[in-house]
Amino acid sequence: xxxxxxxxxxxxxxxxxxxxxxxxxxxxxxxxxxxxxxxxxxxxxxxxxxxxxxxxxxxxxxxxxxxxxxxxxxxxxxxxxxxxxxxxxxxxxxxxxxxxxxxxxxxxxxxxxxxxxxxxxxxxxxxxxxxxxxxxxxxxxxxxxxxxxxxxxxxxxxxxxxxxxxxxxxxxxxxxxxxxxxxxxxxxxxxxxxxxxxxxxxxxxxxxxxxxxxxxxxxxxxxxxxxxxxxxxxxxxxxxxxxxxxxxxxxxxxxxxxxxxxxxxxxxxxxxxxxxxxxxxxxxxxxxxxxxxxxxxxxxxxxxxxxxxxxxxxxxxxxxxxxxxxxxxxxxxxxxxxxxxxxxxxxxxxxxxxxxxxxxxxxxxxxxxxxxxxxxxxxxxxxxxxxxxxxx
Amino acid sequence: xxxxxxxxxxxxxxxxxxxxxxxxxxxxxxxxxxxxxxxxxxxxxxxxxxxxxxxxxxxxxxxxxxxxxxxxxxxxxxxxxxxxxxxxxxxxxxxxxxxxxxxxxxxxxxxxxxxxxxxxxxxxxxxxxxxxxxxxxxxxxxxxxxxxxxxxxxxxxxxxxxxxxxxxxxxxxxxxxxxxxxxxxxxxxxxxxxxxxxxxxxxxxxxxxxxxxxxxxxxxxxxxxxxxxxxxxxxxxxxxxxxxxxxxxxxxxxxxxxxxxxxxxxxxxxxxxxxxxxxxxxxxxxxxxxxxxxxxxxxxxxxxxxxxxxxxxxxxxxxxxxxxxxxxxxxxxxxxxxxxxxxxxxxxxxxxxxx
Numbered sequence: 001x002x003x004x005x006x007x008x009x010x011x012x013x014x015x016x017x018x019x020x021x022x023x024x025x026x027x028x029x030x031x032x033x034x035x036x037x038x039x040x041x042x043x044x045x046x047x048x049x050x051x052x053x054x055x056x057x058x059x060x061x062x063x064x065x066x067x068x069x070x071x072x073x074x075x076x077x078x079x080x081x082x083x084x085x086x087x088x089x090x091x092x093x094x095x096x097x098x099x100x101x102x103x104x105x106x107x108x109x110x111x112x113x114x115x116x117x118x119x120x121x122x123x124x125x126x127x128x129x130x131x132x133x134x135x136x137x138x139x140x141x142x143x144x145x146x147x148x149x150x151x152x153x154x155x156x157x158x159x160x161x162x163x164x165x166x167x168x169x170x171x172x173x174x175x176x177x178x179x180x181x182x183x184x185x186x187x188x189x190x191x192x193x194x195x196x197x198x199x200x201x202x203x204x205x206x207x208x209x210x211x212x213x214x215x216x217x218x219x220x221x222x223x224x225x226x227x228x229x230x231x232x233x234x235x236x237x238x239x240x241x242x243x244x245x246x247x248x249x250x251x252x253x254x255x256x257x258x259x260x261x262x263x264x265x266x267x268x269x270x271x272x273x274x275x276x277x278x279x280x281x282x283x284x285x286x287x288x289x290x291x292x293x294x295x296x297x298x299x300x301x302x303x304x305x306x307x308x309x310x311x312x313x314x315x316x317x318x319x320x321x322x323x324x325x326x327x328x329x330x331x332x333x334x335x336x337x338x339x340x341x342x343x344x345x346x347x348x349x350x351x352x353x354x355x356x357x358x359x360x361x362x363x364x365x366x367x368x369x370x371x372x373x374x375x376x377x378x379x380x381x382x383x384x385x386x387x388x389x390x391x392x
Numbered sequence: 393x394x395x396x397x398x399x400x401x402x403x404x405x406x407x408x409x410x411x412x413x414x415x416x417x418x419x420x421x422x423x424x425x426x427x428x429x430x431x432x433x434x435x436x437x438x439x440x441x442x443x444x445x446x447x448x449x450x451x452x453x454x455x456x457x458x459x460x461x462x463x464x465x466x467x468x469x470x471x472x473x474x475x476x477x478x479x480x481x482x483x484x485x486x487x488x489x490x491x492x493x494x495x496x497x498x499x500x501x502x503x504x505x506x507x508x509x510x511x512x513x514x515x516x517x518x519x520x521x522x523x524x525x526x527x528x529x530x531x532x533x534x535x536x537x538x539x540x541x542x543x544x545x546x547x548x549x550x551x552x553x554x555x556x557x558x559x560x561x562x563x564x565x566x567x568x569x570x571x572x573x574x575x576x577x578x579x580x581x582x583x584x585x586x587x588x589x590x591x592x593x594x595x596x597x598x599x600x601x602x603x604x605x606x607x608x609x610x611x612x613x614x615x616x617x618x619x620x621x622x623x624x625x626x627x628x629x630x631x632x633x634x635x636x637x638x639x640x641x642x643x644x645x646x647x648x649x650x651x652x653x654x655x656x657x658x659x660x661x662x663x664x665x666x667x668x669x670x671x672x673x674x675x676x677x678x679x680x681x682x683x684x685x686x687x688x689x690x691x692x693x694x695x696x697x698x699x700x701x702x703x704x705x706x707x708x709x710x711x712x713x714x715x716x717x718x719x720x721x722x723x724x725x726x727x728x729x730x731x732x733x734x735x736x737x738x739x740x741x742x743x744x745x746x747x
Binding site: 003005009270276284293296315316319320374377379 | 657
């Protein structure tokens with residue numbers, strides 16, 4: 001067990017810190033520190049491409065596909081320095097952290113050559129076509145249908161909560177390809193171009209006023225017959241493996257965003273005269289402790305070779321961070337007082353902390369609600385009997 | 393950077409878990425609980441085999457002075473295993489006094505005491521006191537709530553720039569063991585009336601090391617205890633049937649167990665982060681220790697309380713072990729600084745003192 005970084009790691013830190021700081025103080029100063037996901041989209045696409053041009057867009061990937069084969073320590077360092085420099089949230093998070101690793105794991109060589117370069121270059125932004133109106137927590141209940149027609153998949157159905165679909169180039173879709181199948185069997189994992197007549201994206205306004213997610217309608221939408229990961233009808237396995245990447249190295253970048261948010265709460269406590277309030281100090285200390293434990297939990301999850309130990313940290317990670325951030329949002333509003341309830345302009349003009357407070361109510365829902373997480377922890381982590389299921 | 397146990401650490405963990413599972417049975421712990429006077433709350437046979445047969449009492453103490461070397465990560469593995477069985481042994485005193493002497497003692501003091509502590513010949517306790525002054529090598533004061541003070545031979549008085557060793561069998565020492573809620577670590581009042589004391593060479597270093605070791609010990613015990621309450625409750629929930637189903641299949645029940653696991657996994661990160669930071673002399677070590685002590689104590693108390701609730705009536709009986717965990721958890725909450733105090737230390741580290 002060892003927490004310290006080697007001299008080579010520290011040299012790597014200096015290298016990426018220098019580059020990132022120069023970018024955020026220079027050509028990309030205009031998008032430094034922007035908090036939400038929907039602002040300055042064209043500039044953020046340019047930023048993805050700038051990262052790619054200097055081989056920083058997907059450092060954990062193999063060199064062959066534009067990465068650096070970065071070690072865990074290097075990925076930790078990059079995430080830390082990325083946030084320290086104030087670089088914005090990655091608009092291609094879903095491509096780099098979810099689609100890419102899944103294609104690396106399940107794709108043929110031809111598929112890798114077809115899809116990975118666009119992600120690495122920041123020219124193909126991806127989104128995730130999972131949830132449907134009737135398939136939320138019960139994802140295996142997807143009704144979107146795919147049929148093969150003259151060697152092409154033809155897809156009909158509706159996806160919902162499709163984050164960033166309105167800015168994306170590609171979407172991966174879980175669709176029922178086997179007529180009459182139910183549940184996890186008979187689902188295929190398809191890779192589709194968004195820009196086609198059969199796909200219509202309608203933004204949904206969220207309770208924080210902005211529209212980061214969408215409804216996505218597929219009406220005779222098409223993709224090639226081989227634009228599919230895994231075997232036909234066996235896509236559930238791929239879909240679940242992708243979710244495991246969500247708990248991977250990408251968590252480190254997310255934690256650095258949390259770090260910045262907690263620092264903003266501490267600053268707000270100072271400017272709002274709450275820094276000496278013993279109750280607020282207790283809550284800030286709790287938040288600090290929770291954030292540190294999140295970091296070391298993630299490092300255990302990513303360092304370990306003992307699958308049982310990794311499972312424990314990994315299974316509990318989602319509910320841990322989601323609950324932590326919801327609590328941080330409540331703390332932020334208590335620190336701000338009524339000033340936190342005043343928007344600048346319209347109902348999407350919230351400052352970063354009130355916006356985080358509102359947005360955090362989605363954290364305990366998307367990617368598996370806290371209640372679903374508890375079921376998973378109890379059934380997979382503790383081996384308890386499964387909840388009896390109704391008829392499909 | 394590799395935040396995972398080495399093969400050697402895994403081996404130590406397996407060994408100590410096996411040792412306490414075999415020897416620290418509920419029957420033996422309860423026999424120690426029922427004893428009084430200097431035998432109260434001590435399983436001497438367990439302590440003796442822990443120290444001499446396994447050589448585990450020397451973990452975390454320097455090899456030059458009869459210790460086993462290794463560090464606080466390895467010590468935490470030991471304390472976690474001991475805590476999981478609520479073992480009635482003076483591990484806290486050993487950790488605090490042994491590490492205190494190793495950090496602040498002269499070579500002569502280390503040679504004199506460390507081999508005997510590591511060998512289990514001497515049992516030690518530690519007591520915090522602030523602003524004391526010795527006169528001609530003698531100390532007069534009353535020390536309250538000293539864990540395992542009744543069983544100990546050697547006392548470390550620490551708490552500021554000075555620290556002293558006191559022979560508890562010597563003149564001018566009166567020890568009263570109290571009937572204590574956690575009967576596996578009874579608290580004693582020690583009155584020193586002109587008792588001969590020996591100052592440690594560097595009292596401040598001894599104080600800091602004793603506290604750090606104590607916080608690691610309590611955090612790791614809490615982690616082990618919390619995990620055990622979860623494991624035992626999971627086992628029970630799979631056997632116990634109501635409404636025609638194992639009660640562990642009900643969401644109201646299993647979600648509570650899941651919440652325990654979420655806290656325990658964080659407590660595990662806390663213990664080994666703090667222990668590793670301490671071993672590496674990291675600048676994060678102080679924050680990590682305060683985080684670990686407060687978080688692990690809260691986790692243990694929550695889990696032990698849930699254990700009682702989730703067992704129903706049987707969990708409230710004297711016969712069932714649930715109250716052993718609950719009472720140990722209660723005592724850890726307060727020992728060596730309560731959660732509010734530790735969190736205020738964290739607040740000071742990140743945002744300065746309250747103006």
